Amino acid sequence: xxxxxxxxxxxxxxxxxxxxxxxxxxxxxxxxxxxxxxxxxxxxxxxxxxxxxxxxxxxxxxxxxxxxxxxxxxxxxxxxxxxxxxxxxxxxxxxxxxxxxxxxxxxxxxxxxxxxxxxxxxxxxxxxxxxxxx
Amino acid sequence: xxxxxxxxxxxxxxxxxxxxxxxxxxxxxxxxxxxxxxxxxxxxxxxxxxxxxxxxxxxxxxxxxxxxxxxxxxxxxxxxxxxxxxxxxxxxxxxxxxxxxxxxxxxxxxxxxxxxxxxxxxxxxxxxxxxxxxxxxxxxxxxxxxxxxxxxxxxxxxxxxxxxxxxxxxxxxxxxxxxxxxxxxxxxxxxxxxxxxxxxxxxxxxxxxxxxxxxxxxxxxxxxxxxxxxxxxxxxxxxxxxxxxxxxxxxxxxxxxxxxxxxxxxxxxxxxxxxxxxxxxxxxxxxxxxxxxxxxxxxxxxxxxxxxxxxxxxxxxxxxxxxxxxxxxxxxxxxxxxxxxxxxxxxxxxxxxxxxxxxxxxxxxxxxxxxxxxxxxxxxxxxxxxxxxxxxxxxxxxxxxxxxxxxxxxxxxxxxxxxxxxxxxxxxxxxxxxxxxxxxxxxxxxxxxxxxxxxxxxxxxxxxxxxxxxxxxxxxxxxxxxxxxxxxxxxxxxxxxxxxxxxxxxxxxxxxxxxxxxxxxxxxxxxxxxxxxxxxxxxxxxxxxxxxxxxxxxxxxxxxxxxxxxxxxxxxxxxxxxxxxxxxxxxxxxxxxxxxxxxxxxxxxxxxxxxxxxxxxxxxxxxxxxxxxxxxxxxxxxxxxxxxxxxxxxxxxxxxxxxxxxxxxxxxxxxxxxxxxxxxxxxxxxxxxxxxxxxxxxxxxxxxxxxxxxxxxxxxxx
Numbered sequence: 146x147x148x149x150x151x152x153x154x155x156x157x158x159x160x161x162x163x164x165x166x167x168x169x170x171x172x173x174x175x176x177x178x179x180x181x182x183x184x185x186x187x188x189x190x191x192x193x194x195x196x197x198x199x200x201x202x203x204x205x206x207x208x209x210x211x212x213x214x215x216x217x218x219x220x221x222x223x224x225x226x227x228x229x230x231x232x233x234x235x236x237x238x239x240x241x242x243x244x245x246x247x248x249x250x251x252x253x254x255x256x257x258x259x260x261x262x263x264x265x266x267x268x269x270x271x272x273x274x275x276x277x278x279x
Numbered sequence: 280x281x282x283x284x285x286x287x288x289x290x291x292x293x294x295x296x297x298x299x300x301x302x303x304x305x306x307x308x309x310x311x312x313x314x315x316x317x318x319x320x321x322x323x324x325x326x327x328x329x330x331x332x333x334x335x336x337x338x339x340x341x342x343x344x345x346x347x348x349x350x351x352x353x354x355x356x357x358x359x360x361x362x363x364x365x366x367x368x369x370x371x372x373x374x375x376x377x378x379x380x381x382x383x384x385x386x387x388x389x390x391x392x393x394x395x396x397x398x399x400x401x402x403x404x405x406x407x408x409x410x411x412x413x414x415x416x417x418x419x420x421x422x423x424x425x426x427x428x429x430x431x432x433x434x435x436x437x438x439x440x441x442x443x444x445x446x447x448x449x450x451x452x453x454x455x456x457x458x459x460x461x462x463x464x465x466x467x468x469x470x471x472x473x474x475x476x477x478x479x480x481x482x483x484x485x486x487x488x489x490x491x492x493x494x495x496x497x498x499x500x501x502x503x504x505x506x507x508x509x510x511x512x513x514x515x516x517x518x519x520x521x522x523x524x525x526x527x528x529x530x531x532x533x534x535x536x537x538x539x540x541x542x543x544x545x546x547x548x549x550x551x552x553x554x555x556x557x558x559x560x561x562x563x564x565x566x567x568x569x570x571x572x573x574x575x576x577x578x579x580x581x582x583x584x585x586x587x588x589x590x591x592x593x594x595x596x597x598x599x600x601x602x603x604x605x606x607x608x609x610x611x612x613x614x615x616x617x618x619x620x621x622x623x624x625x626x627x628x629x630x631x632x633x634x635x636x637x638x639x640x641x642x643x644x645x646x647x648x649x650x651x652x653x654x655x656x657x658x659x660x661x662x663x664x665x666x667x668x669x670x671x672x673x674x675x676x677x678x679x680x681x682x683x684x685x686x687x688x689x690x691x692x693x694x695x696x697x698x699x700x701x702x703x704x705x706x707x708x709x710x711x712x713x714x715x716x717x718x719x720x721x722x723x724x725x726x727x728x729x730x731x732x733x734x735x736x737x738x739x740x741x742x743x744x745x746x747x748x749x750x751x752x753x754x755x756x757x758x759x760x761x762x763x764x765x766x767x768x769x770x771x772x773x774x775x776x777x778x779x780x781x782x783x784x785x786x787x788x789x790x791x792x793x794x795x796x797x798x799x800x801x802x803x804x805x806x807x808x809x810x811x812x813x814x815x816x817x818x819x820x821x822x823x824x825x826x827x828x829x830x831x832x833x834x835x836x837x838x839x840x841x842x843x844x845x846x847x848x849x850x851x852x853x854x855x856x857x858x859x860x861x862x863x864x865x866x867x868x869x870x871x872x873x874x875x876x877x878x879x880x881x882x883x884x885x886x887x888x889x890x891x892x893x894x895x896x897x898x899x900x901x902x903x904x905x906x907x908x909x910x911x912x913x914x915x916x917x918x919x920x921x922x923x924x925x926x927x928x929x930x931x932x933x934x935x936x937x938x939x940x941x942x943x944x945x946x947x948x949x950x951x952x953x954x955x956x957x958x959x960x961x962x963x964x965x966x967x968x969x970x971x972x973x974x975x976x977x978x979x980x981x982x983x984x985x986x987x988x989x990x991x992x993x994x995x996x997x
Contacts, residue, residue: 203616205608206465207491226527227372227614228539232546241543243536246527 146215147253147270149181151191156265158185162257169256170249178242180251181266191266194238194251200230214253221247282456288441292423295320295434299409302531305367305865306330310339311410311434313425315513316357316417320434325411332984334826335366337394338882339412340383341889344392345988347416350892354387354505355512357418363405363470363518364412367865369828370403371614372527373542374861375549376830378403378612380486386504386785387480387512388679388734389762391890393504393785396825398611398620399486399497400468404429404522407529419514426457429522439516445722446471446485447638447672450496453519454489463523464489469496470518472507473674475721479732481679481764482507485671492607493624495639498671499611503788504763507674525613533867541857541864546616549837553617557836562595562603563619564645564832569594571649574800575919576769578654580708581685582758582906583915585769589658593648597660602626602640617833623664630715631669632722640668649767650681655688656708666711669718678788679734682764684714686735686757687727695748701727735759755905761786761895770907772922773799774951775810778958781903782814784886784896790831791818797849811961813849820850822879827862834858881984884967884974891973892992898972901959909951913940916947923947973997 163179171178184190196217201209208223209230226246231239241248255268300307308325325339333342340362347360362383371377380402386393405413408429415425424439443449450469458464469487476482484507485498501507532538553559558566568590571577575585591597602623610618625637643651643663651666652658670677690696691706698705704713704727720728730738735757742748758765763786770776776799779792794813797803804813824831834854845852855872863869870878890896910916916923917940924935927943931950935943963970967978973996979985 203608205491205610205613224527225372225525225613227616228527228543229546229608229614229616232543232548232616233550241539243539246535 146196146272147268148196148215149193149251149253149255149258149266150269150271151193151266153189153191153265155263156183156189156191157263158183158189159262160185161260161262162266165257165260169254178240178244180240180249181257192236192238193266195236196253197235199235200233200239203229203233205229216252217250218252219248219250224248282452285439285441285452286456289424289437289439291435291437293318293320293436297322297409297432297434299429299432302406302529304533304867305530306335307406307409307411309409310343310364310412310414311427312414312416313434313436314417315415315419315423315425315436315515318436320436323414332881332986333885334878334882335411336364336369336379336381336828337383337825338366338885339364340381340394341392341882341886343412343414344383344385345885345889345892347414348385350894352385354385354390354509358416359385359509360414360416361506361509361513362412362414363401364828365402365406366826366828367530368861370406370530371532371538371861371865372525372612373538373614374857375542375545375610375615375617375833376612377614377828379824379828379830380405380501381825381828382484382501382506384504384506384509386506386762387508388505388736389786389895391761391785391893391895392886393506393763394825395484395501395503395506396790396830397484397486397501398488398499398830400488400612401470401486401518401520402828403525403612404466404468404520407522407525408520413518415513415515415518418512422514422516424453424516425518427518427520429520430524442516444472444474444477444511444516445672446473446498446674447496449517450485450487450498453517454487454496457519457521463521465491466521466523466525468520471516471674472510473672473722475718475732476507476511476674478724478729479675479721480505480508480734480737481676481683481732482511482674483676484510485674488611490609490622492609493604493622493639497609497620497622497639497641499620499641500671500676502676502678504785505676511674530865532865534864537860537864541860542614545833545837545857548839549616552840553837556838558595559617559619559832559836562599563621565595565598565621565643565648567645568648571768572653575772576795576799578649578685578767578769580656581654581689581756582765582769582771583689583912584918585771587653587656587658590653592658593652593660593663598623598643598648601660602664615830615833617837619832619836626664626668628665628668629661630665630712631719633672638668640664641671642667644677646767647677647681650678650685651714654681654685654767655714657711657714658709659711662711662715666715666718669715669722673718673722675718675721675732678766679764680718680732681767682758683731683735683738684717686738687731689756690742690748690753695742695753696746700746734762735764736762755911757904758906759787760903761900763787765907768793768795770795771909774954774958775804775813777903777908777955778810778814778962780907781901781955782959782962783818784883784890787903787907791821793817803849807957807961810958811965814962815965816850816876819876819879819883820855822883823858823875826878826882829858877982880982884979884982885984885989887968887972887974888989888992891996896972897996898959898970901972903955905948908955909947910944913944916940916944969997971996
């Protein structure tokens with residue numbers, strides 16, 4: 146399964162990943178609209194979906210599902226905008242912005258990883274057991 | 280199930296096309312009027328004044344019911360209405376519990392307005408279909424179905440002879456019939472009653488939602504007050520609505536952001552804390568069965584006792600381990616992360632017409648386990664679930680049935696009635712099979728069960744008149760007031776809860792005030808004034824849920840981690856602020872927590888005056904049976920002798936040494952009656968009512984519900 150993996154020790158908190166993500170999906174540079182978010186400080190903490198799928202089971206309208214590549218996606222057509230998945234995400238990586246009535250999340254597209262200057266993030270194709278260990 | 284044949288047997292009686300009104304800030308400003316006697320369908324406009332004074336939900340329901348009826352209108356007169364309305368907040372998906380419908384009618388049990396709060400998708404779909412409320416008047420000649428297609432803008436009345444009447448069957452049939460595909464089933468909601476509602480007063484309404492994961496139609500109940508009986512008396516088999524296209528912003532709120540913020544905060548709180556707080560997601564309301572027993576508050580054997588050594592057999596964990604399917608998101612409206620709805624899947628029935636069927640049973644709610652279980656001495660989870668299932672599908676209120684059955688059982692055990700009268704049924708406490716047979720009799724419309732189904736009030740009258748029972752004793756032990764059965768909490772040792780039951784508008788239902796823990800366990804409201812303040816604030820606060828289309832449970836069945844540090848923990852201040860935000864967010868108004876209470880006060884007082892208009896709603900109607908207030912019998916007194924003797928010494932300065940139990944009961948009774956009267960005085964004063972329980976004109980003016988027709992009614996009593 147594809148997942149964006151992180152090495153926080155390498156992160157310098159430049160914010161480039163956030164810019165790339167929000168521009169790619171929402172056509173604006175706005176950290177609040179980025180699927181990956183970095184709490185910048187002495188230790189930069191990268192928050193991004195690890196594709197665990199806990200959200201899939203709590204969605205009443207089955208708008209969340211795992212695709213063939215293992216990535217969890219939001220089906221906006223089915224989503225009724227309750228944001229339960231936002232409150233119930235174990236890593237608080239499901240995003241919500243008041244401009245939209247559906248949540249959004251990292252789909253491990255890798256656009257941000259490609260540009261990361263330090264290699265702190267990368268898309269990897271890993272099996273479930275490896276993921277469990279991570 | 281040959282749906283095609285069922286559908287082909289329909290004949291169209293009336294059809295109405297409309298352009299679905301656009302929602303704006305929580306309202307469509309239109310309501311749907313249907314007269315099934317005259318086959319007339321029309322649209323009414325909701326005026327700004329109605330919205331200001333009555334808000335929505337039960338407020339608008341009561342207003343329409345007042346306008347539609349005369350003081351003399353009986354429950355089965357054609358002009359009696361069933362009004363179903365959400366409220367401005369009904370249908371939002373971000374905050375848990377926001378899909379409730381409020382149903383209002385003149386009750387066959389109480390002869391005054393009843394209001395009942397129910398989940399399922401009907402309320403939101405009604406609004407998304409363009410209607411703030413649905414008003415049904417008249418009586419059909421033969422069984423009809425009303426169908427509302429909210430996308431196409433069509434309302435139909437159809438004669439429907441072949442569909443089932445029982446809730447679980449007709450809901451499946453009609454979901455299948457009106458859904459355009461398998462995926463479309465979630466866009467259907469059905470209102471139905473059941474075969475027992477054809478015959479007994481304690482009939483209820485089932486509101487359905489389609490459970491995508493289980494692929495079954497689930498039922499939630501508008502239980503109290505016999506609305507199902509009115510529904511069937513009007514010869515309505517079902518009301519079906521279809522709406523496709525639910526999104527999170529269909530209410531067109533003024534400020535979505537306020538709603539999102541409150542909702543996500545609560546979702547997160549429930550995620551983090553529910554497992555260690557109320558376990559609503561694990562077992563729902565049934566979590567308190569063992570808690571009530573522990574605190575001596577669980578009704579046992581018709582409210583004689585508060586605990587039983589067998590309660591462990593119906594404790595919440597038993598249901599979780601043996602019957603309930605967990606971990607499914609199946610809230611009765613989208614976005615309810617509290618998710619108290621629970622189902623036993625593939626439950627095999629042992630009795631009745633569906634014997635051997637594998638069915639889905641919603642529940643048990645706490646009230647079901649306590650009413651059908653402990654109160655009747657039935658400590659068998661299989662029996663409780665089976666009775667729960669049959670109550671729902673037959674359209675019987677589990678609370679009224681539990682309390683009525685417990686009353687009949689006590690009368691049987693005391694020899695007031697016997698086997699000749701019950702038609703051979705051995706109605707001893709604990710006889711779960713006999714309890715089920717009462718339900719089957721109600722469904723068939725025969726036998727002693729039909730009498731039990733008329734409720735405690737009617738049973739008392741019949742037992743006195745026909746069988747020579749002692750009227751005073753039955754008045755003491757018959758747990759009804761205003762004609763409605765007391766719900767399943769033992770109020771005997773909590774004066775505030777006696778008021779919480781007694782000083783209500785519709786009858787003794789805990790949705791107005793549930794103060795047992797505050798009063799008895801936590802001792803937070805020791806004085807009359809404290810209790811009166813609680814019996815003002817909480818009924819008003821809880822009324823507000825019914826104006827909005829909200830569920831009460833997310834208010835205090837989950838709480839912020841730091842709630843105990845707030846100035847008024849019992850009110851859950853952060854949640855009150857959420858509600859203020861939700862209202863302002865949807866409507867664009869700017870209320871605060873004080874205006875929130877005022878909104879409720881208007882409707883609450885209007886409902887009180889509605890009762891007075893119908894010759895009820897006065898002090899004498901607020902009296903409670905003594906079983907609710909103290910020990911009626913020697914057994915009851917002696918089961919708590921130490922506690923009662925101590926109270927006599929400490930509170931009355933009365934030495935119980937050497938006195939007979941009868942003497943002590945008498946002294947205790949005089950004292951407790953006196954306490955209740957003093958409480959009543961204090962509460963009436965706090966609510967702005969005179970000593971007879973009539974709202975004063977000054978008070979009506981102050982809160983802004985001094986409408987001419989309202990003042991006209993109270994004038995005659997001041």
